Amino acid sequence: MQFHHHGYVSGDPRVRPAAATGIDRPTDLPDEVDVLVVGSGPAGMLLAAQMSQFPTVTTRVIEKRDGRLVLGQADGIQPRSVETFQAFGFAGAIMAEAYNIGWMNFWGPDPDNPQNIIRTSRTADYAYDISEFPHLIVNQARVLDYFAAAAAGGPGRIVPDYGVEFVGLTVHDDGEYPVEVRVRYTAGDRAGQERTIRAAYVVGADGARSGVRDAIGRVHVGGVSLHAWGVMDVVVNTDFPDWRIKCAINAEAGNILHIPREGGYLSRMYIDLGEVAEDDEHRVRQTPIEEIIRRANEILRPYSIDVKDVAWHSVYEVGHRVTDGFDDVAEGSDRAPHVFLTGDACHTHSAKAGQGMNVSMQDGFNLGWKLGSVLTGRSPESLLATYSAERRPVAQQLIDFDREWSSLMARKPEEISDAGDLATYYLATAEFPSGFMTQYAGSALTGTDEHQQLAAGFPLGKRLKSAPVTFVADGNVVHLGHHARADGRWRIYAFADAAPVGADSALAAWATWMQSAPESPLHRHTPAGGDIDAVFDIKVVYQQSFDEIDMTTVPELFRPQTGPLAVTDWEKVFAAGASRWNDMDIFAEREISRDGAVVVVRPDQYVAAILPLSATAELADYFARHLLPA
């Protein structure tokens, strides 16, 4: 965490100085806004936190509820989401209050007494094999609280406009604010009043029954199955020994997915209520909690639960739907989109794979920096078309995965030939539910894989998988990726060739070109008068040990003087060589060429380009595809 370089900070350094629209931000919704986000769920609140990093952009978030969410339904947090929280500054805080999924146990019928269940296997959770972050369970309401704090503490000082409902919108052909949005106050003095607001861009983050989706004529395609589940968050006393371990229970009497919750007592149970009749017409949703508990006890036999408190419960039929487009641009049109759909507004599915909130947040992360880049003049409006292009395939992949997982979970014991296949599927697909299977295809944003072998451990289009390195300035071991904050900037990691630091080398030549050449992206795309690292955060990783490197011989490119005091930034120079607290060499671990490599990472942490140190023209070309001259 870097601070004090704009003057001494006495209070919480997580709260950044207000800037631009964040200074004297009006409490009332203005008539004209750059970005209007409809809905304050996971996608909407991530957007609030992200747009707060672009304080020159006027962003408002409307929410029909009159205040903070009290009880969220989603609770599963993928390692990829924790990685995202790290970028927003709250991974540590939320981990400390979450349940950490270490294991998943599987239960099935006891062969000697098939009406009873027995534990058939234990499986270590996949998270730690895939990421340095765990797989968590924490209430969605808390996730939103943390994003709200990041939004309010960012330079844009964004707080949601509670008690304002979306009514409808019309996209006009021209003007700076082409989207006319009708809203209604639902709370406070003006409750019931309607208003019209003009926006440059509107984001529908308004859930499965999205009004924004309807307003742009998009259709939620798919349907509801005839299989019902009860779900409850309960505090119990029980003789079931795995109450605090995630379990898939497959009994003769039905199925349970059991997920311990944060706080050490509460657990969530998804309880199979079986097939429903074709003419049921959702009557199953009236199933009383007593019946759900009775079913749970039937499935758990010979164990039982004595429910002491029900925090929440519901009944639903599994549905799978994807919207036919994630923005308001008709197929074949090449105009830029002005309305976007995120989260449940464009993909809905069962809750049991613990995916929904996570994919929604990544929708927001994908869209936020693009809006910021366009609205600050860094990128052409055409960049915005990549949102739908990148996120629709992810949503489809999600639905396919969830459909398979849901049906595996809903099988009867006699349909199961191999008792271990659920566990096998769980592990084999681990990367997907962890959030790491997203791989953006080649586009203006994702370079070609011509030089992939220079950094084989950073697959193009996938998120940068971090590894520990050592800060040269202070000898502390840090995770390289954890220094990529969600600040809308591009990261360029220069992995050095093996030459001694300070000597002539491919790295030194690259640094000189980057710093001095008029065609360098640093010069072409960084606005004059601001910090030299305003758009590009350029870091170097040397192959040597930190104590073999003299900071004063490192190229100045990696020691920029920034801020109003123009003081040296010491935190852009890393060492891969072994040190007292780190024996992992990122070059070996991520298969980076000893001749060096340049790895470009997008503001949302996806690997965008991999190039040799010598490929300066290609690097300039890459950025020219989606960044404008400053």
Added chain:
Amino acid sequence: MQFHHHGYVSGDPRVRPAAATGIDRPTDLPDEVDVLVVGSGPAGMLLAAQMSQFPTVTTRVIEKRDGRLVLGQADGIQPRSVETFQAFGFAGAIMAEAYNIGWMNFWGPDPDNPQNIIRTSRTADYAYDISEFPHLIVNQARVLDYFAAAAAGGPGRIVPDYGVEFVGLTVHDDGEYPVEVRVRYTAGDRAGQERTIRAAYVVGADGARSGVRDAIGRVHVGGVSLHAWGVMDVVVNTDFPDWRIKCAINAEAGNILHIPREGGYLSRMYIDLGEVAEDDEHRVRQTPIEEIIRRANEILRPYSIDVKDVAWHSVYEVGHRVTDGFDDVAEGSDRAPHVFLTGDACHTHSAKAGQGMNVSMQDGFNLGWKLGSVLTGRSPESLLATYSAERRPVAQQLIDFDREWSSLMARKPEEISDAGDLATYYLATAEFPSGFMTQYAGSALTGTDEHQQLAAGFPLGKRLKSAPVTFVADGNVVHLGHHARADGRWRIYAFADAAPVGADSALAAWATWMQSAPESPLHRHTPAGGDIDAVFDIKVVYQQSFDEIDMTTVPELFRPQTGPLAVTDWEKVFAAGASRWNDMDIFAEREISRDGAVVVVRPDQYVAAILPLSATAELADYFARHLLPA
């Protein structure tokens, strides 16, 4: 973190429900208080956070300043303090914003050109060899902020009474509130007005010029040396390569102790201003900042600093003082104390060893639970005499250490025969500046060392050194000691013998006795009607692996049903056996007998008694020495 067992918690689980005096706590200072803390520095604010865990006790903290501290002078945080922060729930948060001292480098005259300095050695900081927590640098103001949040979020909802100054006190012989305290408002509508408050106990946490100390006639013994230092917190540009590493610089031109600060830019420099004349009469304190910077540049030669911002600076002569008693009880008297001195009010010394704030906090930690225990009727008033008995020797040890360290730091190069001896001293004494040399002597609180060999790695009288273990309930690896919160409770760790869990064993017999015997401390000292773990938090550590243990066969003692819902606590049962993420066996690591042992740990984390599982009568006797029948 455990919650949801008193009903669903929607918001921040760190904020506990208000209770007793925390409900409708009056904003104005009452006429009668149980505990009046004078001063809101490190000792005072730790006390606020600690007393907030005893909500039936009325505690107020007066502070003459009209608000939060803006700029603190202390910044060094020992691993022992981070351990303490963990108990108060904010270690992770403060670590994320602090500077982590990984290394200490030593610089001396270049033999070829003695007017220049060269790096003579690098030394890895000792912290990680001693503790799982690091050695940090973070502004005292932030430490106080975190304690303030813990105090305000605890059941007692304690917030300091800012703008109220201590004037004087008189201790009377009788009554429930024997201390008559005169205070004056320094801010707000009543500024200038005086009032009298009656208190059961008063804590002087009012710094080196303590009015409370003077009021009880205690004398600060010691003096000021004739050696002056300048100190400054600065943001600079520099060619000195170790700007972000802690350094001891010993040049011909003088000495510098250089300590990087949090945030990546700021550093603190202690700059040797040399001997002062006997008749100087503190004129050296007028040394201008320009002169301090000039001296620094002289010492740093051939390097230099270009100062861009001075956050704070000062000049002082090293002083060493200890007060002749830490409470108001005259030597030879056996009445209980009613006034206590903590922190700088009873020990002052140089800042350079980074000790002051740390020792002050431990003063508060030592005193807080004792006041709570007496004021909730758990312990006799005689317990309070142990505060001075335990803390005075620690203060004397501190002064002796600091005097040695200060004079080593102030040597001229020609006085140094062995260039490595400062580094050697630094490492050899590492346990002291880390905060782990405190070892309370035998007393009513510290048992005999007769059975020390049953747990040789937990020295009696020292703080419990934690180690990783596995939660049986969920298979997650946790640090045993991190589950000891600063909640005023006693921890009893039952380390099991090797028998299978659920079989007859020494552990099972001990658990039965503890739970059922009328003479068990659990029955004798736990108030009726409350939770069974209200006074004693009893945990078990088995030798097996977590997956060899069936939670439902663990003695009920370790699975108590607590809270208004009377639900099972799953977090008191640990496994030492190897698991996927932990290959450290706490039995081996801490030399615990395979026949088992009972380790009693005080509310402030010090090891108080070690006994065999069979020594039930001795355990009962131990607690009867300082706990009353409930």
